Amino acid sequence: MTAQKGILADPGREWIIYDVGGSRTVRRAWVPYFENITAIIFLAPISCFDERLLEDSNVNRLEDSVSIWRAICSTKLLSKTTMICFLNKCDILKRKLDSGIRFKTYVPIFGERENSAGVVVKFLRNRFKDIHTKHSPEKRNAYIYATTVTDTTTTAATLTNVRDSVLQEYLRRADVM
Numbered sequence: 001m002t003a004q005k006g007i008l009a010d011p012g013r014e015w016i017i018y019d020v021g022g023s024r025t026v027r028r029a030w031v032p033y034f035e036n037i038t039a040i041i042f043l044a045p046i047s048c049f050d051e052r053l054l055e056d057s058n059v060n061r062l063e064d065s066v067s068i069w070r071a072i073c074s075t076k077l078l079s080k081t082t083m084i085c086f087l088n089k090c091d092i093l094k095r096k097l098d099s100g101i102r103f104k105t106y107v108p109i110f111g112e113r114e115n116s117a118g119v120v121v122k123f124l125r126n127r128f129k130d131i132h133t134k135h136s137p138e139k140r141n142a143y144i145y146a147t148t149v150t151d152t153t154t155t156a157a158t159l160t161n162v163r164d165s166v167l168q169e170y171l172r173r174a175d176v177m
């Protein structure tokens with residue numbers, strides 16, 4: 001795990017940003033170390049729907065992201081943490097779908113829906129949201145964004161929304177307590 005101090009769309013206020021990539025085992029192992037953190041931004045690379053993990057060729061990469069998201073959402077230590085999910089690499093997803101690769105070949109429950117980026121993103125947004133609702137130990141909101149983080153202009157706008165969502169959630173909880 002690498003840690004980096006940074007400013008997240010909020011001059012004057014520091015955030016500690018942790019990058020917790022790595023192998024499948026490492027990705028799951030960090031969860032208990034994040035008790036009491038304010039928010040998690042989970043990046044799910046949704047363009048990987050037709051790829052398999054390097055470390056385990058039996059596992060689809062999108063399904064791996066779904067299962068880690070489920071594990072994070074259901075972790076009791078993180079029950080007060082605001083969950084933010086970036087459905088990332090939308091540009092690569094669009095390129096793949098436009099080239100004729102069928103999403104339903106890899107995700108059969110997608111069924112006969114239209115094979116377009118908009119429809120796939122909507123489907124995945126609902127899937128990630130449903131998992132969050134079903135598995136959260138306590139009632140809370142999830143903030144799910146479709147992103148292409150290499151597009152720095154739209155990502156700056158998304159991060160401003162994220163900051164506002166985190167603040168609103170923080171204030172809402174302070175009010176409730």
Ligand SMILES: Nc1nc2c(ncn2[C@@H]2O[C@H](COP(=O)(O)OP(=O)(O)OP(=O)(O)O)[C@@H](O)[C@H]2O)c(=O)[nH]1
Pocket residue numbers: 021022045088089090091092147148149150151
């Ligand atoms: N086109 C595109 N490239 C991206 C996007 N997000 C990250 N990348 C690139 O993808 C490469 C891998 O970066 P990450 O995805 O952050 O790294 P990672 O988590 O170790 O790798 P993955 O498991 O492949 O996601 C880098 O070259 C990034 O610049 C995106 O939304 N669109």
